[in-house]
Amino acid sequence: PENSAARFPGMVGQVMVVGAAFGTLWLWKPLARVPWLSSALSQTRIAIDKNMMRLVIIGVGLVLASGVAMIVVQAISIGSGIPEAIATKFGNVWVTRMLQSSILMGIVFAVYRKAAKNNASPGRTEMYAILILGFAVLFTSSLIAHAAATSQIVSIMLDFFHNAAASIWIGGLILLGFAAVPKILAIDDEKIKATALSILIPRFSTIVVTLLGIAVITGPVLLFTLESNLSLTLASVYGQILVIKLSLAGVMVGMGAYSQFVVQKRAVAVMVGGESRVQGSNLRHYAKTLKAEAGVGIALLLAVSLMANGALPAGQFPAYGRQAADGQSAFAEESKTEFVRMLYADGGKIQLVITPFAVGQNNFKMSFLNQDGSSAAAIGSATIKLTQIDKGIGPIAIEAKKQSEGVFSADAAFSLPGNWNIEIEGVSTQGSNMLGSLEANVKPELSNLEFKIDQYKTPVKSQPYYPAFDAARQSIWVGDQVLGSSRIWQLNIATGNYTLHKISNAVLVTNVMPAPDGRLWYIDPIGGSGGGSNKGALGVYNPEDNSSKQFVMPVGGIPRGLTMDHNGNLWITIDLANKVAKFEPAREKFSLFDIPTPDAGPAEIASDSSGVMWFAESAGKIAKIDPDRGKITEYAPNSELQTFDEPTAVFPDPKSSNIYISEHTGHTITVFNSLLGTFREYPPVNEDGLPFGMTMDGYGNLWFAEHTIDRLGVIDPRTGEGSEAKVPIAGSTIQWITSDDKGKIWFAA
Numbered sequence: 001p002e003n004s005a006a007r008f009p010g011m012v013g014q015v016m017v018v019g020a021a022f023g024t025l026w027l028w029k030p031l032a033r034v035p036w037l038s039s040a041l042s043q044t045r046i047a048i049d050k051n052m053m054r055l056v057i058i059g060v061g062l063v064l065a066s067g068v069a070m071i072v073v074q075a076i077s078i079g080s081g082i083p084e085a086i087a088t089k090f091g092n093v094w095v096t097r098m099l100q101s102s103i104l105m106g107i108v109f110a111v112y113r114k115a116a117k118n119n120a121s122p123g124r125t126e127m128y129a130i131l132i133l134g135f136a137v138l139f140t141s142s143l144i145a146h147a148a149a150t151s152q153i154v155s156i157m158l159d160f161f162h163n164a165a166a167s168i169w170i171g172g173l174i175l176l177g178f179a180a181v182p183k184i185l186a187i188d189d190e191k192i193k194a195t196a197l198s199i200l201i202p203r204f205s206t207i208v209v210t211l212l213g214i215a216v217i218t219g220p221v222l223l224f225t226l227e228s229n230l231s232l233t234l235a236s237v238y239g240q241i242l243v244i245k246l247s248l249a250g251v252m253v254g255m256g257a258y259s260q261f262v263v264q265k266r267a268v269a270v271m272v273g274g275e276s277r278v279q280g281s282n283l284r285h286y287a288k289t290l291k292a293e294a295g296v297g298i299a300l301l302l303a304v305s306l307m308a309n310g311a312l313p314a315g316q317f318p319a320y321g322r323q324a325a326d327g328q329s330a331f332a333e334e335s336k337t338e339f340v341r342m343l344y345a346d347g348g349k350i351q352l353v354i355t356p357f358a359v360g361q362n363n364f365k366m367s368f369l370n371q372d373g374s375s376a377a378a379i380g381s382a383t384i385k386l387t388q389i390d391k392g393i394g395p396i397a398i399e400a401k402k403q404s405e406g407v408f409s410a411d412a413a414f415s416l417p418g419n420w421n422i423e424i425e426g427v428s429t430q431g432s433n434m435l436g437s438l439e440a441n442v443k444p445e446l447s448n449l450e451f452k453i454d455q456y457k458t459p460v461k462s463q464p465y466y467p468a469f470d471a472a473r474q475s476i477w478v479g480d481q482v483l484g485s486s487r488i489w490q491l492n493i494a495t496g497n498y499t500l501h502k503i504s505n506a507v508l509v510t511n512v513m514p515a516p517d518g519r520l521w522y523i524d525p526i527g528g529s530g531g532g533s534n535k536g537a538l539g540v541y542n543p544e545d546n547s548s549k550q551f552v553m554p555v556g557g558i559p560r561g562l563t564m565d566h567n568g569n570l571w572i573t574i575d576l577a578n579k580v581a582k583f584e585p586a587r588e589k590f591s592l593f594d595i596p597t598p599d600a601g602p603a604e605i606a607s608d609s610s611g612v613m614w615f616a617e618s619a620g621k622i623a624k625i626d627p628d629r630g631k632i633t634e635y636a637p638n639s640e641l642q643t644f645d646e647p648t649a650v651f652p653d654p655k656s657s658n659i660y661i662s663e664h665t666g667h668t669i670t671v672f673n674s675l676l677g678t679f680r681e682y683p684p685v686n687e688d689g690l691p692f693g694m695t696m697d698g699y700g701n702l703w704f705a706e707h708t709i710d711r712l713g714v715i716d717p718r719t720g721e722g723s724e725a726k727v728p729i730a731g732s733t734i735q736w737i738t739s740d741d742k743g744k745i746w747f748a749a
Helices: 002-027 036-041 041-076 081-084 087-116 124-143 153-186 191-227 230-233 237-271 276-283 284-310 317-321 330-332
Strands: 339-345 350-356 358-371 378-386 391-399 401-406 407-414 417-430 436-441 465-469 475-480 488-494 498-502 513-514 520-524 537-542 549-550 560-566 570-575 577-585 589-594 602-607 613-617 622-624 634-636 645-653 659-661 668-673 678-681 694-696 702-705 711-717 722-726 738-739 745-747
Touching: 002 124, 002 191, 002 475, 036 191, 041 081, 041 087, 041 153, 081 087, 081 378, 087 124, 124 153, 153 284, 153 560, 191 237, 339 436, 350 417, 350 436, 350 668, 358 378, 358 417, 378 401, 391 407, 391 417, 391 738, 465 513, 465 613, 465 738, 465 745, 475 520, 498 745, 513 560, 520 560, 570 602, 577 602, 602 645, 602 694, 613 645, 613 659, 622 645, 645 694, 678 722, 694 738, 702 738
Parallel strands: 560 602
Antiparallel strands: 339 350, 350 358, 358 407, 378 391, 378 417, 401 407, 417 436, 465 475, 475 488, 488 498, 513 520, 520 537, 537 549, 560 570, 570 577, 577 589, 602 613, 613 622, 622 634, 645 659, 659 668, 668 678, 694 702, 702 711, 711 722, 738 745
């Protein structure tokens, strides 16, 4: 944000300079070919050019002020003074930019004083000098943009031409809207006014069409050189801002079309003498239209500033830059004995390799790289700092030994499993230091995990089904499937004691979900029966006063899955009806949404970290729901070698874009990357197991119920390694599991 705030005024300023200079040279040429019109507009032209020069002076002032802010922000970001910031590569470009801008300010001010003294317009030679220097300042922007990080002259030139096209377009609009058109509209003679506009509008439109062609070519090619993965781009913040930028450009094109096909037509009508009073009145608002269009252009520049100073998609999602196209080979991206990450530092990159990335002694290899991938020879020494976040141990500083140019190595120990912060600093002998940090979850290998199962028997015979963790009460809630029991059990984790909660009007309780307000939502699949039909019911229970209320489902079927979105609305999958229901507690109202696939068999539903709902379709797909529109989009593997075998449950990874799917009769777990749209199937842990509900432990391992074999399966999602914990309860038929805030696994048997 600080970088964007510092650079944005400079971007606006350089656009004003280039657009005003180019527009002055381009727009007036056809008017000069009409002697009577040129003579009639001579004094108006001088007034316009004075305003134009004021705009240029303001623009250069913005560039200079922005330059001061940029170097201050740069100094703060590298933790040093302004002289040290100037000594960096960025600082070298900054010095050039400030010198050019200062010279430009001197020339502009001199030309303005000369024109004002002589009551004349600036000469063409003077305007060409201003334009050339304006382009030179504009070129320095490309030297500190994302394109410069590729160190490819093609990318830098593409960026420059793209920026030049945008500057002429938006700067030309600022010139027309704030300098030229208001003066022309102030002319009393309607014919002179209309004739001038009827020539200026198509003249400007002609160059805009050319500029759009340049932008359409350079923009996509430049984007491809920066990031070739379109899916990754669209999923990133960079891509989202790009969509906003393109939308604003579309608005500008629409407003330009209005000028060309509506305003210009009115001007022609006035010029030839038809309906002069009405059409002349309509022309008076044209200046406001141009100012609005220029305002949209400035908003577009703000989007450009945010993109230029934000992370590229690969920087936001560095792990996905290494994803393999082959589904099975994807498990080899991060082997069991090596952890590889690319950290993006100011002025370069740091490649970190940790071997074997396990509890105990590890080797840390750091390669400091320039933006073009070459070794950063200026790095003279390097330090690692390790902090165990969970236990608050550290930071532990380790000096690394130099192996070769830009490459350093150190041996250090992860003394405990869990979350570690790793901070790396490369000390430069010439410019700014390179800093990078990340958090890493150091896991014990599954083969080293010890499984200890404690049993908490209910006071009376029951059929607990779907456990849910309540962090506020440190309790496990679980519904009872005994017909007519009408109860929910609450297990106090600290004491191991149960509390029985009797629910009035309920027949039996399956799914339960603690809400942020402390109430408990549940499904009664038999509630609401009557008249020969079964609809089931959604219920809400308040443990504080033992009050409850049921809402009969709006359609017949079997309510199966239950989740809550970020707005507190409940979503329920309804089998047999082939629908998903949304319930709004504030209005006590249901809405129904049809599933595209007939007889899809909707099963478990869950909400991911962004608030999107996902559910399994036992017929062979998964689906997501847009909570705002209720739109359902379905997904299934495209490969003939991979199909879904009765997807039963979904589990969105809280820290990534992965959606885990239990394939009940497929005996395995499949992961769907919602960012890239890819499926990967894990090797089965047990061919006899029927995977059901899933959750994650504190190490990020995925646990799942195996339903019929008295075991719980566990997979390390990073490596695909699997293991099992034996459950000492014969006929346990475990279906649903959950985890608490300490990473312990809870299940109902």
